[in-house]
Structure formats: structure tokens, C-alpha cells
Amino acid sequence: MFKIKFKLWLPMLLAAILAACSQQSPSSEAPAPADSEIANQSVETAEKLGTSWGDEVQSSVHSVDLRRVTKNPLAEGVLNYSAKDYRGKKINSISLAAGKVxxxxxxxxxxxxxxxxxxxxxxxxxxxxxxxxxVYKNNSNKTLEIIASVDGLDVISGQAASRYSDGYVLYPHDSLVIEGFRKSDDAVASFVFSNPEDSYAANSDKGSIKNTGVIGTAIFELYDPTQKNSEPDAFPADNGYAQPPSK
Known part of the structure; x- marks a missing residue:
């Protein structure tokens, strides 16, 4: 286990929001032309977007003491966005971590x-x-941590994003809604699409306009260090180095 103590954030969200998150409609698909990938990645200057610092939205959090199971993320994902009229297979959600999220x-x-x-x-x-x-939905029986970035900025701290920063807790078979950049324990500044020059990243000394148009996600599995492990241990004697005398 990767036993480093760090701060996680547990959102306390309105039930109405969570209910809306769970009502996903079936994915629809459209055939993708053979050259669509090249066309999609070619975004004209006038089509580029960033995310600005929007109106205040009430969203409360508190910290919890959970630990990451591994040093590195379970999975990562990137979502590119712009005002471009994209082509390809149309879906309602992205599957991450082999469908866990x-x-x-x-x-x-x-x-x-x-x-x-x-x-x-x-x-x-x-x-x-x-x-x-x-909106992140946990389809697994595991407690997970979501580290999200928008335009290269961490959505909690507003600092340059790192996959190893503090994240939000996503409990088993639950949903997490991230509505904006966190301003305090009780509020966020809503995400609003804007031209890159008006984006939060372009107007923050922690960000850069060159990173606008991208949303990042890193996922860790978590465990509670106060809960005893009930799983059988095949090598119970492998507990590290010799301990000092107890008497």
C-alpha cells in the first residue's frame, strides 16, 4: 500500500443534482469518416475555446483521511473541447478505468x-x-479519488495541474459533480466556455493560454487506514524490516 497521508475532499452535493447525474440517456452513434481523426484534431483559431471563472455556485466540501492504494493513478483520461463541429462516433460519456468510472x-x-x-x-x-x-459516476465497489483539471489547472487549488494533487472522493456506486473551480470550502466559480483570452488559465499566473481546450482526469483507488483488512494475507510475515525490542 502507498501509505502517504494527504488531504482529500468530499463534496456534499444536492440530491437533485445527484439524481440528474444518474439519469443518463442511451448513447447514440454516428458513423465516422475515415479521415475524421485528422479533421477533429485540426482546430482553427476562431474555433478554440477555454474555460472562464464564472458565477459563484454553492458547493460544500470537507476533508477526510483516506490513503491511495498505489503510487500511480489507476487510470487517466483526456477530453479535448472547442467550438468545432466534430465528426465521429457520438457518445454520452467516456468510460475510464476499464468501465469503473x-x-x-x-x-x-x-x-x-x-x-x-x-x-x-x-x-x-x-x-x-x-x-x-x-459528472463522474462510479460503477465499481471501490472508493476512488478523482483528480480533475481544466485548461491545465487543478479544479480544487487553481495551481498548475498534477496527477498527484489532492482530489475529490467518489464512493462506490455514487456520483460526483464538479461545477467549477473551488473558491472555498463552500463555493466554486462555475465553468463557462469562453474564448481562450478570457479563460481563467490565461488570466492566472499559475496557468497558460496554450493549455486551454483540454479537460484531464486521473483516478486512484483509496482505502481507509482505520479499517482492518479482512482479506486473507498469503505472506503475513512480510512486514518490512526488524522492529526494536518491545520489552
Whole structure:
């Protein structure tokens, strides 16, 4: 086990929001032209978007003492976005960590933004001035940690994003809604699509306009160090180095 103590954040979200998260509609698909991947990755300057610091939204969190099972993430994912009219297979969510987690993007009224998949690449079409939120659904029996970044900035700290930063806790078969950049324990600044020059990243000394248009996710499995492990141990004697005398 990777036994380093760090701070995690547990969102306390409105039941209505969580209910909206769970009501996912079936994925729809459209055939992708053979050259769509190249076309999707070629975004004109006028089509580029970033994410600005929007209106305040109430969202409370508190810290918990959980530990990461491994040093490195269980899985990572990247979602590119712009105002481009993307082509490809249209889906409602991205499957992460072999299906353990689903990521979808919703408008502030709960509508899903379509996501376009080209091979291992994912693209989302936004519009300047639209608010959005990230919705993560845990399909597993494990407690997970979600580290999310927008335009290269950590959504909790506002610092340059690192996959090893503090994250949000996502409990088994539960949903997590990230509505914006965290301002305090009780509020976030909503995510709003904007032109790159007006983005939070372009107007923060911790960010860069060159990183606009990308949403990142890193996932860790967590465990509670206060809970005794009930699983059988094949090598119970392998507990490290010799201990000092107890008497």
C-alpha cells in the first residue's frame, strides 16, 4: 500500500443534482469518416475555446483521511473541447478505468453535451458563454479519488495541474459533480466556455493560454487506514524490516 497521508475532499452535493447525474440517456452513434481523426484534431483559431471563472455556485466540501492504494493513478483520461463541429462516433460519456468510472459533461440545466470519439481520442463541442459541469459516476465497489483539471489547472487549488494533487472522493456506486473551480470550502466559480483570452488559465499566473481546450482526469483507488483488512494475507510475515525490542 502507498501509505502517504494527504488531504482529500468530499463534496456534499444536492440530491437533485445527484439524481440528474444518474439519469443518463442511451448513447447514440454516428458513423465516422475515415479521415475524421485528422479533421477533429485540426482546430482553427476562431474555433478554440477555454474555460472562464464564472458565477459563484454553492458547493460544500470537507476533508477526510483516506490513503491511495498505489503510487500511480489507476487510470487517466483526456477530453479535448472547442467550438468545432466534430465528426465521429457520438457518445454520452467516456468510460475510464476499464468501465469503473463514467465521465459525462452536462449543461447547467442537466442536458448532456455529446462527446465524439475517434479511436482513443475524445472531443466535445462547446459554445462561448455556455456553463458546464463534469459528472463522474462510479460503477465499481471501490472508493476512488478523482483528480480533475481544466485548461491545465487543478479544479480544487487553481495551481498548475498534477496527477498527484489532492482530489475529490467518489464512493462506490455514487456520483460526483464538479461545477467549477473551488473558491472555498463552500463555493466554486462555475465553468463557462469562453474564448481562450478570457479563460481563467490565461488570466492566472499559475496557468497558460496554450493549455486551454483540454479537460484531464486521473483516478486512484483509496482505502481507509482505520479499517482492518479482512482479506486473507498469503505472506503475513512480510512486514518490512526488524522492529526494536518491545520489552
Amino acid at each position: 463514467e465521465l459525462s459533461v452536462q449543461s447547467d440545466n442537466g442536458d448532456l453535451f455529446p462527446i465524439f470519439r475517434d479511436g482513443s481520442n475524445y472531443f466535445l463541442q462547446g459554445k462561448d458563454g455556455q456553463s458546464y459541469r463534469l
